[in-house]
Amino acid sequence: MVTIKEIAKMAGVSRGTVDRVVNGRPGVNPETEKRIRTLMEDMGFRPNAAGQMLAARKRKLRLAFLIVHGPEHVFFLDILHAARDKAAELRELGVTVDFYLIRRFDRAYLERVLHEVEASEPDGVAALPLRIKPFLEFMERLNARKTPTVFFNIDEDFADHLCYVGCDYVQSGRVAAGLCALCTGEEGEVGVVTCDGPNSPSFTARMGGFTQELHDRHPGVTLADGGIPAVFRGDNYDPLDELLERNPQMTALYIVNLGDFNICRAARKAAEGRDLAIITNDLIPAQREMLRDGIISATVSQQPDVQGALPLQILYDLLVFGTAPQRKRYFTQLDIHIPQNT
Template identity: 25%
Template sequence: MITIKDIAKEAKVSEGTVDRVLHNRGGVSKKTEAKIKKILKHHDFSVNPIASALAMKNKYFIATLIPEHNDLDLFWKSPYLGVLKAAEDVKSFGVQVTNFGYNQYDPNSYLNTFNALLETKPTAVIMVPNFSAETKKIVNQLEALNIPYLFVNIDIDGFNNIGFVGQDSYKAGYIAGKFMHLSLPNPSTFLIIQARHNITKNNAVSNRIKGFNDYFIKNKLDSTTQTLKIENLSSSTETKEKINSYLKNHPEIKGVFVPSSRIYIVVDCIEDNYLKQLECIGFDNTPQNIACLLNDSVSFLISQKPFDQGYEAIRLLTEYLLKNEISNTKHYLPIDILIKENVKYNERNEFNVVDV
């Protein structure tokens, strides 16, 4: 028997779009509506009124706990917009989504925002577990209330989350190491620049660094890595002095690896006479990072599809709420390697979407 999912796949639209056409809810272009209706007619598809009524009675409330975004750190805007898009698509299944944003550098903001979230009595929670100790406190409360939860972007072992959506961070770091080696095949020294707040809280960053180092170890290459830890990775005078002083004192460094979305800040801090001699690799297709790729100050960006992280998390948790099962507990997204020549084909337009 053909389903809404089958219709959506044939029409190349979301299931939510098909549902809006079926129930005359509007919000679909006339061209798309006509296309869907033609497919529906071809398959002699009709809505089961009993099943539809049951679906409308089942109300589920998903709450998301993800970092806030701003003009200097646009990475988290993309997962947020993915959540918004998915929230619209799952409305027809009786699922409502509410977003809660916290300061990713402040564990108290993380806990306080969660407490506000908990007051809404969610059916399930999607969260970015930025801080290990605070995550334990949050998870203990969720499990005591029998509220299922799913991790996004950062995967921490030892918890009973029903699933994870994000990048295989170790493999991504390993790939970064491989591309650094391809760029600099002779034995070289590479510098890993890491913000101190990531050292203890961000499992994804530490896994990328391990993957990067393991590439050279497992392939028995003579290249070595050094690490520069900076308290607050920003375009401040202090940060610039620290990075350039390090490069001056270590002329053997040929490449720079930034295992976070802030390589554009590092590039902005490095003096031109050093930058032109370096191969730089970073993460994420934020507008600032893409600008660095296009002006040749960054050689490669590794994209973890942040928009899809938000969208897929809502989709998978909805699947779990409706079916009491999840098809893939580790939902790893594709690892895209972006260069100057292909980045325009990878860019999404979510950064141009207006928040409402």
């Protein structure tokens, strides 16, 4: 096994200098640090894990976790809870995780929150990426400082980041299409409903997978209104009612993005007297109840617990052990839930 002493000898520096590089302490010339790290890599040097963890305690690593929060973002509570549990584990290893809950999207508010993140000088950031200017500018500054960032839940490409942890939304849409085909006996009309608008990345990807799967494997299942979604906002479900009125032969409904999830009960009520299968995404406690009550026919979940915990673990492994993620995307498992397994 290669030792620090051997690395120091080959690099022509003191053991103390190599120790500072290994443990991430300042005071080493950048060119010298590069030479030492190259030698460590070439010679297969791997510091003692326990020693690294002890060094991490002394460094007092600080991570930032950014996530949206509010009544219209119910799904993200499960991610947040998992991240808080992971943060409690990391606290025992000397790592502090600061949580930043984004409650609004106006520029002044966002800039204030993001500047708070920067002021804390995090060693790494786990973030739900937002395709709005204050966040794009924030990412530019993080990347300029070479702060490692992991995106979760939404796979965006507008800024460099370490990796993504979250749902494969195209595949999620394909699974939903298969469920609709099963529920309609491979023949019938399916309507699409979504919250706020069809421009979100998750909606676009899911609908891409949904329509492609129907085209490839289920030609007997057609899309009501040509696949144009009924878009509802808040608790105004008029677009849903109109969709059902226009398409009396519709036998399945795919609710893509659910808002506060009350759309499910509204859909079942609006379809009273009709044999309508309702397929959704995610699995919050309210959906479990709706599955048991027959309001929802099936739903496709995406492991929010993994989306909360894994980004923090990836950052810890990188900062403490120098272990970079092995792939660019860590897709979470897609699970199908029906009344019988809920």
